[in-house]
Amino acid sequence: MSKIRLLTEAVASQVAAGEVVERPASVVKELVENSLDAGSRRIEVAVRRGGISLIRVVDDGSGMDRDDALLCLERHATSKIRTGTDLAIVSTMGFRGEALPSIASVSKFRLATRPKEAMAGTEIVVNGGKIQSVRDAGDAPGTTIEVRSLFFNLPARRKFLRTENTEASHIEHQLQVQALAHPEVAFVYQRDERLVFQLPPGAGLGDRVRDLYGQQLYRELLPVPATASEGTIQVTGFISQPGFARSNRSQQLCFVNGRAVENPAIHAGLREGYHTALMRGQYPVTFLFIQLPPGDVDVNVHPAKREVRFHRPSEIQSAVADAIRAALQEGKENWRGRMTGGPPAEVPTRDLEIPDHPPPGGNPDTTPDVPPRPPPEPELAIDPPRPAPSVPTSAFHPEPSVTRTDSDRLEPAAADRETPEPARHDFRILGLLGKLYLLLESAEGLVLLDQHAAHERILYEQMMRQMESQGAASQGLLFPVIVEFGPRESDWLRNHLETLQTMGVGLEPFGEGSFKVESLPAMVRLRDPRQFVRAVLDELMTAGRSASKLRLGEDVIAKTVCRHAVKAHDDLSRPEAVRLLEDLLACELPYCCPHGRPTMIQITYAELEKKFGRRT
Ligand code: ADP
Ligand code: MG
Numbered sequence: 098m099s100k101i102r103l104l105t106e107a108v109a110s111q112v113a114a115g116e117v118v119e120r121p122a123s124v125v126k127e128l129v130e131n132s133l134d135a136g137s138r139r140i141e142v143a144v145r146r147g148g149i150s151l152i153r154v155v156d157d158g159s160g161m162d163r164d165d166a167l168l169c170l171e172r173h174a175t176s177k178i179r180t181g182t183d184l185a186i187v188s189t190m191g192f193r194g195e196a197l198p199s200i201a202s203v204s205k206f207r208l209a210t211r212p213k214e215a216m217a218g219t220e221i222v223v224n225g226g227k228i229q230s231v232r233d234a235g236d237a238p239g240t241t242i243e244v245r246s247l248f249f250n251l252p253a254r255r256k257f258l259r260t261e262n263t264e265a266s267h268i269e270h271q272l273q274v275q276a277l278a279h280p281e282v283a284f285v286y287q288r289d290e291r292l293v294f295q296l297p298p299g300a301g302l303g304d305r306v307r308d309l310y311g312q313q314l315y316r317e318l319l320p321v322p323a324t325a326s327e328g329t330i331q332v333t334g335f336i337s338q339p340g341f342a343r344s345n346r347s348q349q350l351c352f353v354n355g356r357a358v359e360n361p362a363i364h365a366g367l368r369e370g371y372h373t374a375l376m377r378g379q380y381p382v383t384f385l386f387i388q389l390p391p392g393d394v395d396v397n398v399h400p401a402k403r404e405v406r407f408h409r410p411s412e413i414q415s416a417v418a419d420a421i422r423a424a425l426q427e428g429k430e431n432w433r434g435r436m437t438g439g440p441p442a443e444v445p446t447r448d449l450e451i452p453d454h455p456p457p458g459g460n461p462d463t464t465p466d467v468p469p470r471p472p473p474e475p476e477l478a479i480d481p482p483r484p485a486p487s488v489p490t491s492a493f494h495p496e497p498s499v500t501r502t503d504s505d506r507l508e509p510a511a512a513d514r515e516t517p518e519p520a521r522h523d524f525r526i527l528g529l530l531g532k533l534y535l536l537l538e539s540a541e542g543l544v545l546l547d548q549h550a551a552h553e554r555i556l557y558e559q560m561m562r563q564m565e566s567q568g569a570a571s572q573g574l575l576f577p578v579i580v581e582f583g584p585r586e587s588d589w590l591r592n593h594l595e596t597l598q599t600m601g602v603g604l605e606p607f608g609e610g611s612f613k614v615e616s617l618p619a620m621v622r623l624r625d626p627r628q629f630v631r632a633v634l635d636e637l638m639t640a641g642r643s644a645s646k647l648r649l650g651e652d653v654i655a656k657t658v659c660r661h662a663v664k665a666h667d668d669l670s671r672p673e674a675v676r677l678l679e680d681l682l683a684c685e686l687p688y689c690c691p692h693g694r695p696t697m698i699q700i701t702y703a704e705l706e707k708k709f710g711r712r713t
Pocket of ligand 2: 131190191192194196197
């Protein structure tokens, strides 16, 4: 007798359910996606006990007539595709016709549905995959699905569920994701009779993000400019600005054609785009939406559709990287604006106005030859700091009578009024704190600049720039020194001599295990070149190990060289401080060091007033 048997429909559904329905949150995902596919404008979700005892989804979508209501519980019954060709260009969330029968086979299930034009609706009750009753129902147009006692007939599955709180937080995350992908739809979420959120319809993505995650997070985000995309791939959304990141991917949300997905090409694009604006082991917060022709992506590769496969992943990677770079670039202008109190990068419209004295007889509106006023200087030349509204700035100025012996050194927290700097930028240097932080006054308050981080950033960008042209400027040592290394280290060094040379670190093999240090990057002022070379080597070898086969890129080496090239605890002279500030502001990514730490932080007058109890 043959050993192979066909499974009964009920068992087959349970097997399928094992793939689709991992936990309560997967039920929520499938049901909400169905509601969205049905064109709903409002979706209400209620759960009890982490979704284990109840999940209810009520929508105002298309609804189903009786035939469809019965059909939708059959496996592979779907209204969304007909042929294999349709599958290749599917634009709905669902297409397998598996979710409802799977869910109904592992729960106590109730479906009530009614198309808008129908007189009456249909209610179907299913228990562990068996239809219990079908009857007329008088619900409002749309569909209600209730899923009770999930996995009641699959005790093994049920055992794998986590605490109610954990399951509930997965559900909440799932709903947040869906709500972000559809800001136009109203969402209501109730957990154990408590209203968790109620999101109005017709919102923009920004509003949605703010409603879900709060103003504080929203403030840390940069919009991805519309101009960032070209061709058939469009990237939009919000990303966190440099210096703001998480230690895991929980808020790194990426959507492909409205579907939340994880994908290595997207992740690689994010890393590439942020480049040095991201610390190792940190993940940006993103709400990134990638839109491309459905035919260019395969969505049918994962049981829960969490993954997709791109036909041309490298194009996606570069589109994402470009979008991130564009957002950071634009964010930089705003960052400067914020730090300096100056206007953001746009040219004020005032410049387009009619000149004060129109040429006699000429109508300025129709005189194309009127030379436009010169555009305002970039932010380095804006007016001196404006005093904050309720705080007299002068209260913070030390009296000019402070006499100074060493006028070239910055005393901690002492300002120099006798030799006012030209107002080339919008910061006034107040002094040096703990030989580490440059204290600056901006239009909005106090700015602390981390001298070390700033130096690193400047040096790093210089090196990368010079490297692209001719190699970093290096400075020959007056007295070359010899450093000795172990065999493994020597090996490594010999393999990387050339890259180190382009960074300005000139080493020459000098017999077995010894190297002569001939030159160092020009910007480096070091007391002990030996120590420097050793520290750089140590770190690079560690990085090389953890990156396993990954070749050490030039930028990794540049970062490391910079880290060791710059020393904190340097007494800055005033001209050096001014130079540092200007060099930093001229950087591509001035707001963080090459390792992603911030270079400047600001304490606003508002925050100070709060601290001093002037304002509540
Ligand atoms: P799929 O979404 O892959 O088509 P499902 O099992 O999730 O498979 O749903 C089966 C069918 O039931 C859908 O194709 C759709 O026609 C119908 N359906 C499911 N949920 C709803 C709903 N909330 N409103 C209207 N129709 C629905
Ligand atoms: Mg579905």
